[in-house]
Amino acid sequence: MTPPPSPSPPHSPFSGFFSVFRYSRSALTLVWETSRWMMLGLALCTLVAGVLPAVAAWVGQLIVDGVVAAMESYQAASSPSLLETLTPVLGLVALEGLIIALIALAQRGLSAQQSLLRAMLGNKVNVMILEKAGTLSLGQFEDSELYDKLTRARREASTRPLALVNKTFGLLQNAISLASFGFLLVQFSPWALLILVAGALPVFLSEAKFSGDAFRLFRWRSPQARMQMYLETVLAREDSIKEVKLFGLEPLFLQRYRDIFNRLFVEERLLTLRRESWGFILGLLGTLTFYAAYGWVVVETIVGALTLGQMTMYLMVFKQGQGALSASLTAISGMYEDNLYLSNLYEYLEHPTDVEEGHLTQGVAPGDGLRFEHVSFSYPGGGEVLHDISLHLMPGSSLALVGENGSGKTTLIKLLTRLYHPTKGRILLDGSDLKSWDTQALRERVGVIFQDFVRYQLTVGENLGVGDTQAFEDEQRWQQAAHNGMADEFITRMPSGYQTQLGRWFKNGQELSGGQWQKVALSRAYMRKNADILVLDEPTAAMDAAAEAEVFARFREHSRDKMTILISHRFSTVRSAEHIVVIDQGHIIEQGTHESLLEDNGRYASLFHLQAEGYR
Structure with missing residues (x-):
């Protein structure tokens, strides 16, 4: 199995690369909102860590040249005392030590603030993901594509914003260092800067290309990875392990788990080998350019164009400059990858939700009860689950829904609680359409037990x-x-x-x-x-007969002035309802009282007698 082909290339070779950085600003804003003081601290530590290495290299040159000058002066006949000779050089050594200590302090500051921000930001992003989940409808949760977005966001996006910000500050730090190093190198030769760039650019292009490939592989494998997570859950949860053991499912599910891993690993292994092989080959170019520059500086020193201190400084600056440039390009490549993964988070967070515009807290006709007027419902891409349902339930009355599994009974309850919206028709409570009700006010009036509570x-x-x-x-x-x-x-x-x-x-x-x-x-x-609407969906399926009888005795006692809807396959329970509706494949085929339905001798009567026969 191979990943699908990449999307068509954009108009410009680099437009797709740079357009993906649109999430960088969002990530920076997110970190700023998490902790402004820590972000300012990161900026300060970045500035210090970026400028001081070049200062340290320059001081290093002064030390080496100072040592050479002191040696020549001390050995001359008219040399001053040893203390006078050493004082300037030792002062420079102390200054360099102070600079190195400040660099170490800045690096520790960066590390500490990044660690604290990682925890704070991870929590903030996870809360954002869960808050968004709270705005999604039940139908959206049942959409596999949206669920894949949610899974991808939860797996990666909580760590990516801080990683992106860290790389942004790292890039800023290296850019400051590069500017400082460039100022020193250009005094040697402008060509030195060109050599510096030429050595690092191929690795950067390679990393950017493979980062995009890795992201496409990540998106492609989301459904399979979700199946792996599901199999882990089934094999390691107490609510499923009984059947797994009784049916001997461990070998079957474990083999399926291994097969998924093997399919995914083949692609991951190929990508890793290609990425590291090209990284090594192109990395050699950087090494060659450094040693070419190394030889150039040595030759210039031998012919007397450079002092020993300058040679030491330029070698250090070139080495550190190459490292800073390589780190900058790697940071840009990493930022590109982080932006790709952040697109998962923002695709999910920006996913449109069903806007609930209702504001009513009471209906226009209090006491009118609950009405279904020609209600039909279809799942997206599927056939009708309910067709032309019309019912009226008054306060203080009871309704029982009877039908085979899958006939649409529970879907009817989900429409009543506004977990779904009718495809056709409308549902009224106290004379007002459910769409006009405030969601919280509506659900406070409904007490429901689903069979899968x-x-x-x-x-x-x-x-x-x-x-x-x-x-x-x-x-x-x-x-x-x-x-x-x-x-x-x-x-x-x-x-x-x-x-x-x-x-x-x-x-x-x-x-x-x-x-x-x-x-x-x-x-x-x-x-x-x-709650004045009580809904019981198979509420006593796991109870014995005596417990069931007592449950419904108490239920009738506490629901005298309420609207009650009961879904059950037990006719000993159903027969007590004032009105019984028989649903078959989403259609109402019979309705009436228990006695009238028996007299009609239809589906209800057939099912009732079939169940009663089992107790004789």
Whole structure:
């Protein structure tokens, strides 16, 4: 398997290269917003570390020439005392020592501030990613392309902004050093600068080219890498390991994991070998140019055009200049690569979201209840899941939805909670379209338990508290909700009661049975005191018959003045609803009371008798 071809080249050979740097400003702004003082500190340390190496080289020349002059003066007949001879040279040595200490201090300052910024910025970017996730709709989360963007952003982008800023300051530092070195080298010969550039440029072009290849490989492999992450999760999570072991899936999934790695590694190995081979070959050019300049300076010194101190300075300046230029070009190449990866972050952050424009906190016809008017729904690129659904549920009434798995029952609930929007038709609450309602106000009125409810790795009380974030830590509300949901019976027997850690991810965590988890989820729905729409999607599938009967007895008691919607395959539960709707492949095929539907002798009656036969 090979990566797809690269995109068509831009008009100019370098326009694509330079256009990708548009994210540099965003990264600098991001770091500035994270900590202005640290960014100013980075700038100061960069300036010091950039200027002082050239100053140190110049002082080094003065020391060598001073030593030569002192030796000649001391050996002459009219020489002054040894102390007078040494004092100027030793002063220069002390000055160079001070300069070297300041350079070391600046480097330590850079290192310390970069380390602190790395932690702060990593957290800031991760928070930005999660905040953006909070604005995405359920449909967008189910879009595989957007999910790939999210995965790429989380894997790389949290470290790239600081890396880009570090390289930017490193480039600035090396540019300052180069300007200082260039000022000294041009006094030797302008050709020395040309040699300096010629030695470093080929490696730079090579690195830039392979950075782009590496980024394209990274994007191409995102779906496969996500499958690897999924297989890791399945093979190492307590909620899947039971089936993995019982069905003997370890060898199958591990082999698939290895196969994905092998496919990806072939491309990565080829890219790495090409990158390092060309880097070595082109790097030799830089070495050759340095030694050519080395020989030139030596010859000039031998013929008397340069002093010994000047020779020492020029060799040092040329060597350090070559290193600074190489580091600058490498930084530019790295900045190019960081910008490529930052495009993942900003593609994700700039992804358009569904704008919620609703502002209503109450409907225009209070007491009218819930209406579905000719509602249809289709997934993007798929067929209709619901077709022409019309229902009316008044306050204090109950509705049961019956149908085979995949008939559209749960999708109907997702439309009610505005996780999805109807493709056609509209849904009204108290006479106002759901689109006109404030999202928070709407969802405060709905208490829902989905059949795939979340088992939070939190304490028992917090597992209840998530049902109403305003009462997240209200223990009195926990206890009342647990009583209504019949969870208090087993919670009081747990080691730390409502403070008991649930799940196996953390120390001393307790695992619950399926039925106990369902009671926790049911209690979670009771946390919403303001909810006048209660939705139970298969709420007792894991409970025994006696527990189920008591759950619904309490449910009827607490929902007398509320609108209730029940999804269940158990007709002993369904028959208690005032109105029953039978859905088949997204269509309402029957509706009425339990008695009227039995009299009609249609699908409902057939399913009811089929289930009743199993209990005889």
